[in-house]
Amino acid sequence: xxxxxxxxxxxxxxxxxxxxxxxxxxxxxxxxxxxxxxxxxxxxxxxxxxxxxxxxxxxxxxxxxxxxxxxxxxxxxxxxxxxxxxxxxxxxxxxxxxxxxxxxxxxxxxxxxxxxxxxxxxxxxxxxxxxxxxxxxxxxxxxxxxxxxxxxxxxxxxxxxxxxxxxxxxxxxxxxxxxxxxxxxxxxxxxxxxxxxxxxxxxxxxxxxxxxxxxxxxxxxxxxxxxxxxxxxxxxxxxxxxxxxxxxxxxxxxxxxxxxxxxxxxxxxxxxxxxxxxxxxxxxxxxxxxxxx
Amino acid sequence: xxxxxxxxxxxxxxxxxxxxxxxxxxxxxxxxxxxxxxxxxxxxxxxxxxxxxxxxxxxxxxxxxxxxxxxxxxxxxxxxxxxxxxxxxxxxxxxxxxxxxxxxxxxxxxxxxxxxxxxxxxxxxxxxxxxxxxxxxxxxxxxxxxxxxxxxxxxxxxxxxxxxxxxxxxxxxxxxxx
Numbered sequence: 001x002x003x004x005x006x007x008x009x010x011x012x013x014x015x016x017x018x019x020x021x022x023x024x025x026x027x028x029x030x031x032x033x034x035x036x037x038x039x040x041x042x043x044x045x046x047x048x049x050x051x052x053x054x055x056x057x058x059x060x061x062x063x064x065x066x067x068x069x070x071x072x073x074x075x076x077x078x079x080x081x082x083x084x085x086x087x088x089x090x091x092x093x094x095x096x097x098x099x100x101x102x103x104x105x106x107x108x109x110x111x112x113x114x115x116x117x118x119x120x121x122x123x124x125x126x127x128x129x130x131x132x133x134x135x136x137x138x139x140x141x142x143x144x145x146x147x148x149x150x151x152x153x154x155x156x157x158x159x160x161x162x163x164x165x166x167x168x169x170x171x172x173x174x175x176x177x178x179x180x181x182x183x184x185x186x187x188x189x190x191x192x193x194x195x196x197x198x199x200x201x202x203x204x205x206x207x208x209x210x211x212x213x214x215x216x217x218x219x220x221x222x223x224x225x226x227x228x229x230x231x232x233x234x235x236x237x238x239x240x241x242x243x244x245x246x247x248x249x250x251x252x253x254x255x256x257x258x259x260x261x262x263x264x265x266x267x268x269x270x271x272x273x274x275x276x277x278x279x280x281x282x283x284x285x286x287x288x289x290x291x292x293x
Numbered sequence: 294x295x296x297x298x299x300x301x302x303x304x305x306x307x308x309x310x311x312x313x314x315x316x317x318x319x320x321x322x323x324x325x326x327x328x329x330x331x332x333x334x335x336x337x338x339x340x341x342x343x344x345x346x347x348x349x350x351x352x353x354x355x356x357x358x359x360x361x362x363x364x365x366x367x368x369x370x371x372x373x374x375x376x377x378x379x380x381x382x383x384x385x386x387x388x389x390x391x392x393x394x395x396x397x398x399x400x401x402x403x404x405x406x407x408x409x410x411x412x413x414x415x416x417x418x419x420x421x422x423x424x425x426x427x428x429x430x431x432x433x434x435x436x437x438x439x440x441x442x443x444x445x446x447x448x449x450x451x452x453x454x455x456x457x458x459x460x461x462x463x464x465x466x467x468x469x470x471x
Contacts (some may be wrong), residue, residue, distance in 0.1 A: 006461045013410035014429040020328060024311075028303065028329050032296065032336060094322070137356035246418065 036076040095149065096132040107132055111149045113170030116263060116292040121155050121281050125164055128156040141258065162271050166285075169263040198275065202283050204258075209275055212236045215248040255282045259289055303332060306349045309431055313353055316426045317360055319415050327363070331355045351373050353431060354441040357423060361375040413463040420455040 001009075020028075062264040096107065104117050107130055120126045131152045136144040151168040213236060215227060223231065223239055230237045255266045255278055266282060273281075294302075310331065334355050335342065342351065414425055427433040427441060435453075439446040443454035 001461055001465050003457065003461070006457050006464065009410060009464065010414075010425070010429045010457070010460065013407040014316070014414065014426070016309045018312040018315040018324070020311040020325075024325050024328065025303075025307070028332060029300075031329055031333050032299065097326070221338050235420050 038063050039125070051194070083125055093167060094131060094133055097129060098131075099129050101127045101130075103130060107151060111151055111170060113262060114260075115151050115168045115170070116244075116289040117151070117166070117168070118285065118288045121164060121166070121266075121285060124157050124159055124161065125155040125281070126158065128154040128163060130154075148262065161273070162264055162268055164268045164271075164281075167263075167265045167267070171261070171263065200279060202279070203286050205257050205286060207255060207257040207279065207282050207286075209278060210236070210252075210256075211275070212238060212252045212254070214250045215239050215247055216250060221247060253278055257282065257286065260293070264289075296336075296337050296339070299332065299335060299339065302348055306352065308347060310352050310356065313356055313426060313431055316411075316414070316430055317356065317423065323363075327356060327359060330359050334359060347437075349431070350433065350437050350441055353433070357441060380463070407463060409467045410460075413460050413467070416463070417456055417459060421452050421459070422453045425456045425460075428453060428458065 074247070096110065098107075098292065101119050108115055108117075110132060117130065118127075120207060131154075132149050133152055134147060134149055136147040150169065150170075153166045153168070155164045157163065191248060199206055201207070215223075215233075215238070217223070221239075227239060231239045250269045251271075252269050253271060253273065253275070257264055264285065266278070268278070311324065311328050314327045314331075315321065318324045318327060331352055335352065342348070353423050414422060417425065423442065424438050427438045428435075433441065435449050438449045442449070
């Protein structure tokens with residue numbers, strides 16, 4: 001294949017042949033004529049297409065929740081529930097997105113639980129975007145349980161630090177399951193004792209901090225033996241499928257607490273923030289929530 | 294520029310810009326998001342914009358900037374709402390090529406081979422992929438790409454050259470084996 005061949009092949013194969021749908025154009029028109037209202041209601045082509053590749057990409061999230069909860073799932077087993085064994089927590093749809101802070105009331109109405117969302121997390125981190133995502137649990141037969149909506153809020157840093165994600169679930173995710181497999185108890189214990197997981201009591205709440213390493217990889221990625229072994233044995237290492245680039249490592253910090261049955265989970269990737277700073281931020285968030293109740 | 298001018302621009306360049314979004318994100322839903330955000334962002338700068346020749350470049354440069362800002366957010370979304378690769382479900386509309394040479398070659402390139410090319414481009418690192426998309430999909434010139442990305446023309450040429458070499462290696466294996 002000559003250089004001219006490759007050039008011609010690229011010209012022929014890469015065409016601007018994706019057309020925005022009438023529905024998309026309609027939504028765009030609505031946004032343009034609604035001024036600053038930047039809310040996006042998602043209209044999916046059907047839930048089936050969203051379910052196609054859900055399982056692996058959702059893995060990381062569930063594994064972490066499992067560890068937090070001292071219950072559940074994974075690497076070595078799964079939890080029994082009516083009808084099957086829960087294997088994954090999966091994302092089904094993005095239902096709503098807005099960069100307008102005033103949309104929060106509408107979002108809270110929509111999800112049906114009383115979430116409190118501040119307009120900033122500290123002097124540096126300010127509100128950027130709010131989303132509603134539909135999630136569910138999936139058993140080993142591919143059946144879905146407990147479809148529910150969660151709120152995700154992004155806060156951007158004025159000083160250029162990575163954004164923080166705050167996920168709010170209307171359930172106490174940590175008390176969701178009443179069966180605790182022995183293997184998971186052991187894994188959770190290992191994780192807690194790994195030196196990368198800590199907890200503090202803030203205003204009477206147990207606030208847990210996790211420091212984890214993520215390997216983001218494409219869906220078709222075959223992990224090396226070493227990576228597979230790490231994923232199974234290191235409680236703070238996760239392979240996260242669903243990326244579109246070469247594999248890359250990321251350092252994730254997570255804070256979780258449950259207040260009035262609502263689970264709040266803050267997470268940041270590749271930040272210079274210290275554990276103490278992250279705890280301080282969670283304390284401010286707790287103070288805000290308490291004051292709003 | 295007025296809102297009416299913006300709407301005319303969408304009508305004129307919408308397909309080009311949306312295609313860029315699809316190639317860039319590799320994901321239909323994110324492409325739709327990005328496509329809307331480009332024009333909503335443009336709304337905030339309507340007074341400074343002129344409906345002139347370089348307007349398509351201007352929108353593409355907004356797309357690149359917005360995409361770079363979105364990438365980190367996507368890291369979270371991926372964890373919960375996995376990516377849908379654009380090649381799976383999309384209905385493509387074939388468009389007649391003006392270029393006769395390309396048109397002839399097109400008859401000999403199967404859909405599967407086109408797919409291979411697109412997949413190979415998608416695997417490129419972003420610093421190589423974006424110049425390739427702008428050059429081949431959107432038919433931007435090297436100086437235009439340099440302006441859109443805010444990098445020297447020499448860098449654009451070098452990235453295009455590196456990308457071609459990598460694609461050649463990848464495609465020689467995948468296409469000729471079939």
